[in-house]
Amino acid sequence: MRQTLLLNLSIIFLGSTSFGQSTPCSELFISEYIEGWSNNKAIEIYNPTNDVVDLTDYRLERYSNGSNSALDNQKVELSGTLQPNSVVVVVLDKQDPDGVDFEAPVWDELAEAADLWVCPVYEENNAMYFNGNDAMVLRKISTNTPIDIFGKIGEDPGETGWAGMTQNHTLIRKTSVTYGDIDALNDYLVVDEWDGILWSSDSLSYSLDSVFLNLGSHTCECGTTDINEIEHVVNVKVYPNPISDDVIWVTSESEIREVVIYNLAGQKINHKFINGFQVxxxxxxxxxSGLYIMEVVLETGARTTRRIVLK
Known part of the structure; x- marks a missing residue:
């Protein structure tokens, strides 16, 4: 069964998908992903190159609920140009202040950050109606190749999404990421490339400032956006690392809500609630023994990850 699935996926992507590693800082990639309440959905795309990029050569595609392909009305082409080391914020086009339910407008803070409004009518194009369990692809049209894949093509991770982080979350690409994920078949380890902020229903830990803080700018090792430069730092220390015995310590200047440890397959192997302590x-x-990913969740809703090595 597994061989058949891999064969089918290979046929679907043959000639249109590259496998392996892109050249750092050479092509656009997704720098922020927002899957929030109601219609608050956005994707920020970053240009790490030194060239002005024509966005008409790119499109976003939605692979819904584990689908191996995107329908024509699940693909939306971009427009305009993107300056070097700058971002474009693509937002679901829901702007009617009197809209309700499925037509409810995006919040003002998101609207203010929008550069491109797309997909106003679901029946005509629903590429931006992702719900956390849909893979999203940024594709270059002229070469018909995906240059960044968010999620795993052909896999439905369930209602809460991959690692429980792709629904009701703002995800910000780590500064160490300098190119997109172009492997359609790999397991999607969200915590390895993204820091997350939960859209919490708890009014004490939820704030608009946190979920929209970085939108409109991006910092990475390729460079920093020259518009509204913001660096959101989560100050967390983990020691000792590597771990020689069975205990590791986590400290933070902010109160810690919980610590979760995943193996490289994305499986949760340890989960401890810290209840607001800073240690x-x-x-x-x-x-x-081996390599693991530790996710630290603060009481503010901010999340950060660290690689840890157990000897």
């Missing part, structure tokens, strides 16, 4: 002791127990 946490995490026992690795009988965990097998």
């Amino acid at each position: 946490a002791e995490i026992s690795m127990g009988a965990t097998i």
Whole structure:
């Protein structure tokens, strides 16, 4: 069964998908993803190059609920140009202040950051109606190749999305990421490339400032956007790393809500609630030696990840 699935996916993407690693800082990639309440949905795209890029050569595609392909009305072409080391914010076009339910307008803070409004009518084009369990692809039209893939093509991760982080979250690409994910078949390890902010229903930990803080700018090792430069720093320390025994400590200037540890397959192997303390002791127990991803969630809703090595 697994061989058949891989064969089918290979046929679908043959001639249109590259596998392997892109050249750093050479092509556009998705720098921020917002899947918020109601119609608050946006994708920010970053230009890490030194050239002005014609956006008409690019489109976004939605692979719905584990689908292996995107229908014509799930593809939306972009427009305009994008300056070097700058971003374009693509937002679901819901602007009617009197709209309700499925036509409810996006919030003012998101509207103010929008550069491109797309997909106003669902029946005509629903590329931007993603719900956390849809893979999104940024494709270059002239070469018919995906240059960044968010999620895993052909996989439905369930209602809460990949690693429980792609629904009701703002995700910001880590500064160390300098090119898009172009492997359609790899397991999607969200915590490896993204920092997340939860759209919390708890009014004490939820604020518009946090979920929209970085929108409209991006910082990475290729350079920083020259518009509204903002660096959102989550100050978390993890030690010792590598770990020689079964205990690792986490400290933060902010209150810590919880710490989650994943293996490289994206499986949760440890989860501890910290309840607002700024220091946490995490026992690795009988965990097998190897490389793991630690996600630290603060009481503000901000999330950050660290690679940890258990000897």
